[in-house]
Amino acid sequence: MAIDTVVVDYGGVLTNPLVETFVAFAELAQLSTDELAGALVAATQRYGQTPMAALETGRISERQLTERILAELPEGAGRVLEEGHSFGELWFRGRRPNTPFVEYLHTLRSRGLRLALLTNNVREWEPLWRAQLPVDELFDVVVDSHKEGVRKPDPGIYHVLFDRLGVGPERCVFVDDTEENCTAAEELGMRAVRFADTRRAIAELTDVLGPRGAGSTAAASVAGADHALVGAGSPGTSTHGGPR
Template sequence: MIWFDFGGVLSPPLAELYASYERKTGITPEQLVGAMRTVAEGMGLPTLAPVELGVVSEAEWGRGLARALGAAHPGIDLSRARLETFGEQWFAGVTANPLMVAALRCAREHGLGVGILSNNVVEWEPYWRSIVEPAGEVDFLVDSCKVGVRKPDPEIFRLAARAAGLAPEQCVLVDDLAGNCAAAAAEGWRTVHFRDDRQALRDLGRCTGLAAFERLAPRTAA
């Protein structure tokens, strides 16, 4: 069974999402990440854990971001940012990564189980689900905000394998974060560290023995 990450795999790369958000709001990636860290550190948690674990609501988190941004950058213009409904603005105009959507569909068509294993936020579900809708149905969804544990915590990989009724070695994780891949591998999973579409499709083909993945890869110019 292949478990796909959402952010940075089925979605565009995170750098593109941050750049898009800056165009919408004027808030730079550095400013935004700094504010996220400030809010999380105040709770003793990793950067996005407060919302990815459902510790606070999106609205509470957004108000915390506004305070952190104002304190770190006096006079910053937040007039274009809708921080209390962050997800709606963050995902506006975002479309899925077509090659990873094709990979998910290819896996399903060739009889492999498919799932989404994601650190995500309760209030963001309508937006990210609409983005991945072209991929069709998945067999399992394991979402951090619903199960109360997030990658790279080993428990989320144990939980996902149990939910699918599979041994760890029957699970493959496709994720853009090396730390998540390392944590999954430590639990006995096979992993594909997504760095770009061509590499990920090639590695998926090698990992599963399914040549159809490699045939999806874009051809290089002659």
């Protein structure tokens, strides 16, 4: 059966890489990246679940996330987060939309493909990320972890997606920057494209979709230079987290 539905992740696909947002957040919070990463690891060990996983499934609030992180930092560190600046406000100062890829998705929609957004995201941050993207104009279906109480890579959230779309996994291709999320999608029968940069993602989608997936070479070249992943590891993993 031909693939006619393109499902995309949010953070690290429709935005700049998560590692850039993580580094910018640490600087704005007046923390080193090691201090921030260490606090997240310590909070994970204390509660048995990453703070972002709890936040993205609605089990804790943004304020509780902040409290868990502050509790694991040296005394006085992260004071910016206690002085009227929310975690989300600082996080989104380092977040930029991946405009070339968004434009490419508009092209796919104009060619008759259905589009869906499958995101691990945060209740308090919905106005922030929706302000950066033409969500309702672009996507037929949006599945957001905090509303469903389950997040990628749990199979449950993919089944919510299939139910909302009214199609089976064999008709979908999924684009995500996190390997475990792509693996989960493939195990359920979807095709998956691991996002590293826009140029490569467009090339892989063209292979999957055929002529309808062909994109603008100029747009892809610009995005490839601007959106390449920085460094060897991305904080789009279970410890560092962030909407994706």
